[in-house]
Amino acid sequence: MNEPKPKKQMLAIVAVLAAGFLLGAAILTSEKTAPAGDGHGEHQEAAHDDEKGGQHADEHDDEDGEAHDEARAEPAKGPHGGKLLRDGRYAVEVTIFETGVEPQFRLYPYLDGKSLPVDQSQVELTLERLGQPAQVFKFEKEKDYLKGDAVVVEPHSFAVKVRAVHDGKTYQFGYEQAEARVAMTDAQLQGAGVELATAGPAMIGTTVSLLGEVRYNSDRTVQVVPRLAGLVELVAANAGDRVRKGQVLAVLSSQALADQRTELLAAQRRLALARTTYEREKTLWEEKISPEQDMLQARAAMQEAEIDALSARQKLATLGSVPGGGGSLTRYELRAPIDGVVTEKRVSMGESVKEDAALFTVSDLSSVWVEAPVSVQDLAVVATGQKASVRANAFEAVAEGRIAYVSALMGEQTRSAMARIVVNNDKGLWRPGLPVTVEVLADETQVPVAVAADAIQDLRDWKVVFGRYDDALEARPLELGRRDGRHVEVLGGLRAGERYAAKNSFVIKAELGKAGASHDH
Structure with a gap:
């Protein structure tokens, strides 16, 4: 017996609803189980295209890799705590390992979610930092991972591009991470008083610090x-x-001066009389009236009077005095x-x-002496002619000079020698008795890269300056060399020509603290 028609229609409706429910559940299940967190939507589409027929390998062979370079989302975390980059069935986990070793890239390849023998993948990683040329890492098999051939220097702030080849197919991945970086416009830097400078060559000297005191210039001081x-x-x-x-x-x-002046006056009178007598006797001798002997005696008397007058005048000159012109003799x-x-x-x-x-005591204070004791240990590097910088301990004042003298003998009590610097004092700042610090330039060398000493900040366990790259400022850990109080030699971490925050760089460090920058791998 046939069933009623309405009952058949109900069964058909129920069947359609059940099929729709099952299809919806299947779709939801497939979305949940699809690879997540790789940030590469183009990679997923390529995987689907490969399953349908086809063009997956050809797309990855495109050297431009534009779709893969546009990594936006944070990659998923892999089994080893690294960043898991997926492309269809193939995936690679990128880690930076630094326990007991210098930071190094370690890569773990996967296929269908399972570990893949590392010798079945050839991987090349390109690392790009702000203001620096790209660095290419090659990888070799070691245990169950691929190990990079170079150290991953701090900070770990860069863009990463990975190119992997497996089973004849090429895969490209990418991601970015920022560390110890803050964005500030030029206007914000100016408002905060931050001044920029360019790293480059500088003269850096090795200095010896001495404690000294300003004294009178004895060569220009008279009692x-x-x-x-x-x-x-x-x-x-x-x-x-x-x-x-x-x-x-x-x-x-x-009264002693009066006696000297009286003696001079008497000598002058005798000299005048002797000259008159000589002139008369000379005339009489020439006219054959008196004998030559009288003329010679008169000339001798005149010469003696001249000597007496000259002696009396010299005595007064020694005293710094001359006869008073009608004034008091005393x-x-x-x-x-x-x-x-x-x-x-x-x-x-x-x-x-x-x-x-x-x-x-009259002293010419247009120049003064700065005297500083030199210990036995410093005598080998302190010598006459060296440049020296004198800094007042009580106020802000600095003067430049050279060591004019180092004593040949050691003090019995102090066991030190005395160094002397002549300092110009036209403005009268350097008063005798003022305590000062003397920086003696023992050696001066031209270095290829140096930065301002005030620019260096402590960040974690690094000594850093903050490099300027467009609107970004990023910490650059430095390997430092010689310093002289104004400049510090840079042996590594910053290249000549790079701009950095030179003045008030602590403002940048404070901004990093507000941002809560973390050490990201």
Whole structure:
């Protein structure tokens, strides 16, 4: 007996719904089991095309590999903790291994989700960093992985391109990772006070640091003494006064000076009389009136008078005085022997002074001495003629000079020699008694690459500068050499011509701290 027609229609509807449900479940299941996290949608499409007939190998043989270079998503994590890059049935896991060794690439190939013997794949990896040429890694079999032939230097911030060949087919993968990198525009750098510089050649010296003190330049310091006893009638200068050569410092009344002046006046009178007598006797002798003997005696007397007058004048000149033109014979003017500053005054008006008393000290402070003890260990590198930099300990001031003298003898108590630097002091900053630090340039060498000392920052266990690449600043760990306080030699990590943050680079380090940069493999 035939079933009713409505019942047949219901069964057909149920069958259609069941088929649709099963098809939907199949689609969902296939999406969940498809390779995930490789970030290469083009790779998946190529795999499907291969299953349908065909063009998979031809697409991967395209050297441009544009679809594969556009890696956007983060690759999936592989069994060894690396980045798992997939293309259909084939996959390769990229790891950076650095436990007990220098960082190295280790690759693990897979086929259909299972480990593939490493000798069945030929892999080449190209690593691209900001501002640097591409680095190509070759791989060799080692145990159950392929080992790269070079160290992966820090920071691990780069773009990676992998080209693998298996069973005659070529596969290309790629991904990027950033580390110790921050983006800042030129306007932001300017606002933060960050200044850029270019790494390049510089003169770097090896220095020896000494503690010293500013002293008077003894070659330009004079003790002013009267050279005769007397009574002080006037004091015309005080300590701290700037005086000119020949300026009166004090006036003394001296009986000894009066005696000298009187002696000169008497000698001058005798000389005048002797000259008159000689001229008369010479005339009489020429006229045959008096004998030649009288003329010769007169000439001898005149010559003796000349000697007496010259001696009296020289005595006064030694005292720094000349006969007063109608003034007091006892007045003695004590004058400044050089241009300079009165640094000491030891006389008062009305005081009786001796001829050897140092009444004033006048020093030319346009140059000063800096004296610093040199230990036995440093004597081998400190010598006359070397460049030296003098820095004040109490305020910001620096002067350049050269070592003019190193004592030949060691101090009995200090067991050190004394080095002396002559420093220009036109502005009067270097006052005697001021403590200073002396940096002696022991050796100076031209280096091919150097950076400013203030640019170097500590980041993790690195010494870094922050290289500038377009709008990005990235840490560049450096291998450092010699330094002299202004520049530091770069042995590795930065090339000549690269720009870097030279001033206020700590701002970049602070920005990295805010970004929470991690060590990514």
